[in-house]
Amino acid sequence: MPRPVADGKIGSMTAFDVRPVTEDERRSTFDLLGRSLHSNRVSDELWSRFGVSWPAAHKFGAFDGDTPIGIASSFDTDITVPGGGVLPAAAVDGVGVRADRTRRGVLTELMRVQLADVAARGLPLAVLHASEPTIYGRFGYGSAALGKTIRVARPAARLHDRVPLAGEVRMLTPDEAVKEIPGLYHRIARRPGMIGRPPLWWPVMHDRLAGPDGDHVVAVHSGPDGDDGFVVYETVSRRSLEAPDEGAVLQVRDLHADSPVARAGLWRFLLSVDLVSAVHARHRPVDEPLSAMLTDHRHAATLAVEDDLWLRPVDVAAALAARTYRAADPVVLAVTDRLLPANTGHYEVGPDGARRTGAAADLTLDVDTLGMLYLGEWSATALVQAGRVQAGDPAAVARADELFTTIAAPWCGTHF
Structure with a gap:
């Protein structure tokens, strides 16, 4: 059944349904994405050659009846993390809402369903390039690498x-x-x-x-x-x-x-x-x-x-355990994740790895800020000064700086 969503601007109700995209809906959802991003319409000839790069798998559409009004797409890949480990990840490669249906909860529902799917499939990270940086922080993504x-x-x-x-x-x-x-x-x-x-x-x-x-x-x-x-x-x-x-x-x-x-x-x-x-x-x-x-x-x-890259920890415990850390005394992070509440908790991070703990927190942060910290682009000191991390123990900030820093700056270098 269509899901009624309140329009926050005018108080009306808009019915839509979010579900997986079928094979027959690949072209219509791709055209919708292009229109939402102000791209030229893809010709039949181009679609016949390059439509293979827009499979139905891992795509969720918002539909008003049979008409697509929103799309959230990803493909499975992997990402290198500090220390050289390689983790499976979802690369979010297409998100858009039709211009006459924006600001009515369509994007929020699409992102919620997509994240739930990524978590259910056991992918510890999701990544994207942001067309509008103000959008994705509220869904747990943080700016994790610069270019x-x-x-x-x-x-x-x-x-x-x-x-x-x-x-x-x-x-x-x-x-x-x-x-x-x-x-x-x-x-x-x-x-x-x-x-x-x-x-x-x-x-x-x-x-x-x-x-x-x-x-x-x-x-x-x-x-x-x-x-x-x-x-x-x-x-x-x-x-x-x-x-x-x-x-x-x-x-x-x-x-x-x-x-x-x-x-x-x-x-x-x-x-x-x-x-x-x-x-x-x-x-x-x-x-x-x-x-x-x-x-x-x-x-x-x-x-x-x-x-250059936005990163979203989907399984915080697995993501923290997969990367390496430099030599410093451990710190305990208190992470809050409103969309994936199973991630909310305390994590001890140190040279020997990371694990859940019941110990008191040294640093408190939301999951999007953890995404900023994760690859080493941003120091804990900078994030504390920016108000993104709260330090219960000021001495822990310098320890976190040492633990999370990397010799090479993180970098994606791939358009998607």
Whole structure:
């Protein structure tokens, strides 16, 4: 039966039903998502090629009768956590509500049902990229990894002569890009926050751009042991009537490397392309040392630092137990989870791992703030100062800083 939901703005009742999406409803829910995100309508031809990346599995729709008015989608993947462990996770890849049904409880019910499903299937974490950051905190997601947007001036920017120089870079044909890059990505070492890219991810997020009908270029770095890095980019023209000789901009979409040498080789390649005025890259790791690699660091400008990944602990005990911690005396976290109340409780975290405990709390926080702390992007000190963590024992804050910190900044680096 449809579920009546009060409209908080005008007090009316709107009936809708939230249920799993069927195979016959894949196209209509995908079109709904596109309209809610103001995307162009997908043609029949494109749907025939890329609809495989929108399976019915793990999708929940809000329906008014047979008409979809909201969608919450995810796909199963895995994520690397501090210490190198890999945990199964739900990647939330599409959430939207029809414009005339917003602010009537549709999104809240969709997210509630989706989280209950993720928990029932035993996935300890859920992750997403937020189109509107103010939405997802109330559903337990926290901004867990940041990324920076950089712009490197060409031809002025030059790599320092001490930057490693080894290996070679080759450009792939579109057919080679479709065939070779998935395996290379899965061979590259992963830092905390990086996720697996399942088969359904590649057709629409890579092949559509870099394959035979795409307009992106793919180059691969090869070292002594074979291929060890790749970059995907497009060329954006800057020519105009006022500036007919303005060089193009290389817009980097995807750059992953298995070592500092491979990363340096890929950036050396990008900075060597002729007739280019700048290289622009969004959502790069905040600790990528590109400016230090240049003879003049001012030629690499950081234009923005923004959220790169949001994380939601779905099974707090399993998530805390899966990562490692640095050497410090344990702290006890009191976690509150309003949507998944089984997570609410006290957890002792220390160098030997994490477990539930009946001990008094040192630090108190909501589950969304735990998502911010989990990968090591935010320190406990910063979260206390921001009012997101309450410290019952001030000495515990420094201990938590040491326990949760990571050497490499967390980073996702995958669009979904």
